[in-house]
Amino acid sequence: MNRPRIPRQSDIARLAGVSQATVSMVLNDRAGANRIPETTQLRIREAMAELGYVPNIAAQSLRGGRSGLIGVHTFERVFPTAPDDYYREFLNGIEERAVESGLDLVLFASTRKPDGTRSIYGSGSNRMRLADGAIILGFEKNDDEIARLADEGFPFVFIGHREVAGVAIPFVTADYAAAMTPVVRMLASAGHRRVTYLAAPLRGFAQRERLEGFETAATGAFEVLSVDVRDTADVTADWVTAQLAAGATAIVAETFDLARALRLALDSAGFTAPADVSVISLDSDPRGEGPFSHVRVPRRAMGRRAVELLLAVIDGEGDPSASGSGSVRALAEPVHCDPPTSETVGAPARQAASAASPLTIAL
Amino acid sequence: MNRPRIPRQSDIARLAGVSQATVSMVLNDRAGANRIPETTQLRIREAMAELGYVPNIAAQSLRGGRSGLIGVHTFERVFPTAPDDYYREFLNGIEERAVESGLDLVLFASTRKPDGTRSIYGSGSNRMRLADGAIILGFEKNDDEIARLADEGFPFVFIGHREVAGVAIPFVTADYAAAMTPVVRMLASAGHRRVTYLAAPLRGFAQRERLEGFETAATGAFEVLSVDVRDTADVTADWVTAQLAAGATAIVAETFDLARALRLALDSAGFTAPADVSVISLDSDPRGEGPFSHVRVPRRAMGRRAVELLLAVIDGEGDPSASGSGSVRALAEPVHCDPPTSETVGAPARQAASAASPLTIAL
DNA sequence: CGCTTGTGGTTATACCTATTAGCGGGTAAG
DNA sequence: CTTACCCGCTAATAGGTATAACCACAAGCG
Secondary structure (H helix, E strand, C coil), X not given: CCCCCCCCHHHXXXXXXXXXXXXXXXXXXXXXXXXXXXXXXXXXXXXXXXXXXXXXXXXXXXXXXXXXXXXXXECCCCCCCCCCCCCHHHHHHHHHHHXXXXXXXXXXXXXXXXXXXXXXXXXXXXXXXXXXXXXXXXXXXXXXXXXXXXXXXXXXXXXCCCCECCECCCEECECHHHHHHHHHHHHHHHCCCEEEEEECCCCCHHHHHHHHHHHHHHCCCCEEEEEEECCHHHCCHHHHHHHHHCCCCEEEECCHHHHHHHHHHHHHHCCCCCCCCEEEECCCCCCCCCCCEECECCHHHHHHHHHHHHHHHHHCCCCXXXXXXXXXXXXXCCECCECCCCXXXXXXXXXXXXXXXXXXHHC | CCCCCCCCHHHHHHHHCCCHHHHHHHHCCCCCCCCCCHHHHHHHHHHHHHHCCCCCHHHHHHHCCCCCEEEEEECCCCCXXXXXXXXXXXXXXXXXXXXXXXXXXXXXXXXXXXXXXXXCCCCCCCHHHHCCEEEEECCCCCHHHHHHHHHCCCCEEEECCCCECCECCCEECECHHHHHHHHHHHHHHHCCCEEEEEECCCCCXXXXXXXXXXXXXXXXXXXXXXXXXXXXXHCCHHHHHHHXXXXXXXXXXXXXXXXXXXXXXXXXXXXXXXXXXXXXXXXXXXXXXXXXEECECCHHHHHHHHHHXXXXXXXXXXXXXXXXXXXXXXHCCCECCECCCCCCCXXXXXXXXHHHHHHHHHC
């Protein structure tokens, strides 16, 4: 009805008997620098309170060139249908850190190609531009789009190791390789000498780093009995039984879904961990605590780090490839993974028992 | 290195040999109204594509135009820590519908008071203005902030029934009351005559509508043995046992967390549903399929509807209290809930059995 | 010829903020 | 005696967009 218009600085200025510029200075605590006396400041603040002034964010953004928005682009859905949400922890960290810096998150829902898949340039122009920068996550490889993005000078950051020919891409990853050392040490000191490495079919950076790190760390400690690349559907009771029969006393699962599959396989074969076999997952389960002792992939911390890295890239005059600020380099360091706890790690089961008695149950 | 500055409308204009105003018109499809011929439009669009133009959100907002952004504000965290994410399905629907309209979502993470709680005006400014409108969800009551928001004429919409004195607030809710009819019918036709209603301590609109709807529907069909307001922690094996001993043959759980608690209580008391007692939950579990037959709260559809309602409010010249467009009214209708399936509904157990035999287990 | 109508745009302006340059007289430093 | 700097502010401006108001010209009509 009687909406008296949202008050702006000039309204305050009139009420306080000063100019709009003075109001702006007092508001932004530049009053000291420009020697506005306390009395005037007080008058202005009173007027602000009286009118209920709230700065117009659009005008601030326009003036300052920054919108205070951080884009988040996922090549898959942002809010997945399954309650089993792989991105959730990353987003958690991103949100948390964004809150701390007073930034808002833009989910680029509009970036969608007609066929339903996500694409940055699919809808014509790069809507991402409306944010100050973006964090990109997802497995799909879209090298050309990413190269173009970098070429435009748009500040962005990946979560997960990413390499595109000819373009230096800032990304946040975890130190998977280093995390393998405590895993190997834990197994070795428990007495294991023959270990099966259950590997995922998808060989991304994360998987390759785990395997390489594991093999390196295992050298001299124990024998990696087999590196078995296996789809979750093929992780069966029979497979587990065969591994134990072959002499493995411990199994290492490369990813959380392999760990889940392994849990089911163990159950149906009638084995328990660590009584019959020791198990460590090299990945944490997004659903919460996984079925086994596991390396703690610091997804939340990675999300936080991504925001920090992005801010550094934005401030670093947008050129991530420049020898640039040391902070960018430091922030791009892999994030430390916490070592696994030892619930499902024990002494090796006696071979005869592990090979024979459960078999009768399994068959 | 050679960043040629982000292109603006005047850059396009120069390239296409027209004025900036013309570019704006073509961009916003006002070209028809102002009779810009196809050929000119084409020239302008080509120039846009060539320069990779993206509108400046801040400028658009400042000017009062549309930014293509829909705000999402939650008084709690957007991405909660628990994998058990209550908002997820709403957000799913919101995202889905936003994609269809080519809108992007802004998660207002910055709206946070110093003490960590969320507040719209707490951080000093109403960042929401950046968006064309906002969808607000959350349980906290912040009547003054909401009233202020409405007073400013900012278009927003609630998910969940919301009432603030003196302000007409558009909201999206589900038709809980109507959903009670099939529940009652299902129980009654299975032969139940004495039913316990397990109610949540928090008596929000959703809870009150369920209870009232249930009582109304139950009139003449069966006796509502007791309406028991109970914290989840107090839903124990003993409580269940007492209910059955008192003659209840069915229990209705008002919320998903009560349903979960009830599941645990039944388990520990050694009862199964529907053999010993029939159970229906009046709420669906955000984690997926809940432990019992349940009314399907269409959260995803509500999310979609919220976007539609918001768009209507935005188009309705920002005054939701105006007698306004019929579409707003239609969109504000409660969303239909699908009736429960009947897995955990069966014939009433014989009273003697249900009262005696499990007791020995429970004690 | 004088008038209207239509065409294809252009000019000017408002939106609101943050910042730079400056006002003109006095005092301190060189 | 010149220069520098202080006071407490204000005026002017930029930032990119959307829109109302306008304009010059041409065609049609009587």
